[in-house]
Amino acid sequence: MLDRPPRTDDQHGARAWQAVTGACQAARGRARRLDRRALEWVVTHPDPVLDRWMPRLSRATDHLVAWWAVAAVMAAAGGRRNREAARWGLAAMLLTSPVCNAAAKNLIGRSRPPERIRRRRPGRVPESGSFPSGHTAAATAFVTAATLVTPQVGPPLGVLAAGVAYARVYTAAHYPSDVAAGALLGITVALALHLQRRSDR
Template sequence: MARRQRTPRRTDDNLPSAIDRFDDAVDAAWGRVFRGHPVADRIFYLASEVGDFSVLWLLIAATQGLRSDEDADASIRFSLLILGESLLVNQGIKRLVHRPRPTPTEPRPLHVRSPMTSSFPSGHASSAMAAAHLLSKRSPRLRPAIYLLAGIVATSRVHVQVHHASDVIAGAAIGTAYARLADRCVPGALP
């Protein structure tokens, strides 16, 4: 009986270049529309800055925690969940994927911290989406504002040219998945 030969698994050698073309197109379009405009530059550079180390999200949680003892406990649980997300992305996934960061196409008008880790995925986008999901459960009225802030923080990384658009998209997906998993695996973690 003749042994059937395995067909080698087909890989799409064009996928990396397609992602690069996508990233380049998004960066060029973003640059034409937003970069170099003083108001946009200030907003996105500030968003990038307050997104460092999840400072913005921890401050929002701490503010929510001032309402009651139950909210204070929920803020502590939120902080631990965001710490877990940061460890997963920044100490886990980034160490597995060694993607170089983009090279700025023009001088930066404002200072931005230059990360030393891999570009993929965006930790800012991941923490922003995880935080938005978790925080908006505690304050449903503020959901639109929280998600708007998360979107600004995530896209700020493309604006300041420390992430490719695909890094931000992947980070947002990871953060969303992490928050949904936290909802299921840690019942009652947040009211």
């Protein structure tokens, strides 16, 4: 009886899996290097005006303080649409914060930018995980939800949210990818809340 030829399916599968995982690891390594280089470029290109205002803007949004103030101004400005926009903005923000800070950060556990970079910029750097950016997630959640209710508030609030996102990179509290992920998370939560709001009507 002739011996059966050795099966190569498993070997081919293992090699293919190794090739895929190797490519994924290489891509992740390149992405991390680009992320770090982008942060270092921002840190090594200071501006006197940004040096003064970016840390202040970053601190103003600690504990969501600035967004509560924005909601109060919107409500005081009068009009049912403004009050509704402020209410849904706060709802999206308050829903996003625990998802980001209590779940995503703990699950991913990414370290903050290294101390040698952080010392080059003033500003508070929390001890929590870096990915995703909680400040950016809250900002984009508030702005997206409020804009979906009252589009007129979108431009000024969008400028403020963009400033917060850039401030987190400028003060070296986050990598650019942390900010991008935070923005995506905030937008996603706000859109989901908006769809739920429309379905309840």
